[in-house]
Amino acid sequence: MSGKLMRVGTVYVPVTDVERSARWYADQLDAEISYRDEDKAIANLAGQSFFLVKAAEGERSNFIDVHGEERFSLTFEVDGLDALQSVHAEFKAKGIRVGEIENRGHAGRNFVFADPDGNRFDVWSELSPAYKELIRTKSKSNA
Template identity: 65%
Template sequence: MKEKLQRVGTTYIPVTDINNSKDWYVNKLGAELSYLDEDKAILNLADQSIFLVRSHQGQTSNFKDFNGEERFSLTFEVNGIKALENMHREFIKQEINVGKIENRGHAGRNFVFQDPNGNLFDVWSELSPKYKKLHMITP
């Protein structure tokens, strides 16, 4: 196979109430709404499309790892530890359910946050080198 997958374009996130969830993502995370109907909202967030899809109560994008720990399926990146700390403080101020800033034994630091539907997301303090180069971002 000569063709390669180039990027992740869309992430689908299960939610129970499209309007409330759309408002939360727009108001708390700064997402831009690009489409809305009774079954889905399409948002632009972090350089990709996020589809909020109406689902049954209790459905999340989370999964349990081999040790039974609930995990997130998506990590957002910010540019540096200061940006991570500022975002963490802002999320706390906005009353978003957030975990503590962690050192997971690799470059940078992380924290986990949760949307109102129980979907977990990670935030990492390191932008990928390819993204930095593509967008001409310097440290």
């Protein structure tokens, strides 16, 4: 099966107010809004399309794990601890709800942030090896 599923193209995020959420993703996360109607908006961010879909009140993309903890379903990657600390400070300065930078016992550090509807997202200080290789290959071909 390896190689058949090439990439994640779209992530669906439940929101209560499409207009408010589209503005928030654009203003706070620098997403490009490429489409909007009363039921959905497309926010392009981190090489992905996030469909902000009008959902019932209280719907969120989070889930509860076996220990009763509310979890995020998506992790963004940044390039190193300095980048993580910079993004964390920027998000705090913008008033985004952010958790503390954590050591979870694996490589790198993480923090969690939430959008206005309470959808939680993780940020990790380590770029995946495949993405690093892609960047390295692209930079060599552009040189």
